[in-house]
Amino acid sequence: MADRKKNIWNFFEDTEGDKVVWIIVLMLIMISVLCIFSSTSRLLLPGQTRLDLVKGHLFIVLIGLAIIIICYNIKNINFFRICSKYGFLVSFILLTLLLSHIDVGPIKSVSRNGARRIIEVYNQQIHVNEVVKVAMVMYLAWAVDAVRRKEGMRFFKGDSKKQKYLYVYMPFILITLMVLPGSNSAALFTGGIMFLVILLGGDSGRDLLKLLLLGIAALAVCMGIFCATNSIHKKNEKFPVVFERIGTGISRFTGGSTDYDLQAAESPVGSTEFYEAIDKIRQPYSAKIAVHQGSLIGKGPGQSTQRYVVPDISEDYMFSFIIEEYGILGGLLVITLYLSLLARSSIIVRNCGKDLFAKLTVAGLSLLISCQAFLHICVNVDIGPMTGQTLPLVSHGAFAFLCFSVAFGVILSISRIASNRIAREQRAADPLVDLSAPQVENDLADLDAFESGNDINEQLSDDEYGI
Numbered sequence: 001m002a003d004r005k006k007n008i009w010n011f012f013e014d015t016e017g018d019k020v021v022w023i024i025v026l027m028l029i030m031i032s033v034l035c036i037f038s039s040t041s042r043l044l045l046p047g048q049t050r051l052d053l054v055k056g057h058l059f060i061v062l063i064g065l066a067i068i069i070i071c072y073n074i075k076n077i078n079f080f081r082i083c084s085k086y087g088f089l090v091s092f093i094l095l096t097l098l099l100s101h102i103d104v105g106p107i108k109s110v111s112r113n114g115a116r117r118i119i120e121v122y123n124q125q126i127h128v129n130e131v132v133k134v135a136m137v138m139y140l141a142w143a144v145d146a147v148r149r150k151e152g153m154r155f156f157k158g159d160s161k162k163q164k165y166l167y168v169y170m171p172f173i174l175i176t177l178m179v180l181p182g183s184n185s186a187a188l189f190t191g192g193i194m195f196l197v198i199l200l201g202g203d204s205g206r207d208l209l210k211l212l213l214l215g216i217a218a219l220a221v222c223m224g225i226f227c228a229t230n231s232i233h234k235k236n237e238k239f240p241v242v243f244e245r246i247g248t249g250i251s252r253f254t255g256g257s258t259d260y261d262l263q264a265a266e267s268p269v270g271s272t273e274f275y276e277a278i279d280k281i282r283q284p285y286s287a288k289i290a291v292h293q294g295s296l297i298g299k300g301p302g303q304s305t306q307r308y309v310v311p312d313i314s315e316d317y318m319f320s321f322i323i324e325e326y327g328i329l330g331g332l333l334v335i336t337l338y339l340s341l342l343a344r345s346s347i348i349v350r351n352c353g354k355d356l357f358a359k360l361t362v363a364g365l366s367l368l369i370s371c372q373a374f375l376h377i378c379v380n381v382d383i384g385p386m387t388g389q390t391l392p393l394v395s396h397g398a399f400a401f402l403c404f405s406v407a408f409g410v411i412l413s414i415s416r417i418a419s420n421r422i423a424r425e426q427r428a429a430d431p432l433v434d435l436s437a438p439q440v441e442n443d444l445a446d447l448d449a450f451e452s453g454n455d456i457n458e459q460l461s462d463d464e465y466g467i
Contacts, residue, residue: 064405071409087139141360144201185387298327
């Protein structure tokens, strides 16, 4: 058969890898561009218009798509295996620079809203937690696989138990504790995803229980340090509070010592107490109003009113904005896309065969993306305290967008490698029936003759009919 002429209509059909994941990526990007255009004017700089905002976001989208395509075209799984090996080192260095409050030349550790999460290099922001999440998932996939295969380890050769503690458990505990000073929610979320990767690696239940208890004990020590330093700080304000974000997390779970709802209701309108309470409850209440007003089909594109009230609606509260403008149906579409990613990733994992690294990488990255999405959604519909987690590949945030582009690119690349492996195995497999054999050809010819009634030698007698 003649080769088909290449054109735009069969380009997607010829694309390798999981096509459903490609559709999910493209739909999330389209939703992102549409929502960023109409979400908020807070992102605009002086003299800019919304068109300028969309142009800037489209530039980030093009870079993200380029990253996805580059990762997708990597056809050797060993490339990802080698890169993943240094995921812990990269995470450790970035977190060390962040916690050391570095301010040397063009490199600066930046504090925003009372938390250190950003490193600036020549005024370009690196959101450290976003890098750490992706890097540590891939690192643990490599470490668990390397310990299982007993290959690639420099220390404790021949002692898999010590290797597991050094290369798997120690990085898990250390990175979780290093993320904690910047964000409680990021530490718990990143630690939870890393624990799931170790769990999926098939570790023994007893060792996992030890790891979980060790993590809880480390968290308890950090809380003890916070309580002790906070008590001293109240007596001497010059004494610094260690793990100050733990106090923020406790207040969010317990509601704090002040009932801001009651304070807003009882304080005179216009008073300092009134505006203090309103500022505390503005974002979560406005997000709930946006969800309520969205109803089934929403207000329509560009018709949101809560975007003028919620400063971070394009980031932390993007899902509530989607529901306000596109209704419950729009929200269900977004939820379906992330659920579909989980479903397709499970198929990719099965197609990876015996390659544990590939399986854990795909499973870990898809869980990272989907779990962060559902955590964001829960906060937006007032289930749980505010966490500051964005909606992957939808919320505004250039660096987070690029990090998740890497994650999607790796998933698509491994799906392509897995599908090509299955195709090679099918081509190499012996057929169940050799249709070229003479006996088969004769049998098929006899069958055709019998069905047409032309084979007089095969007439059955009355006895053979059972008469």
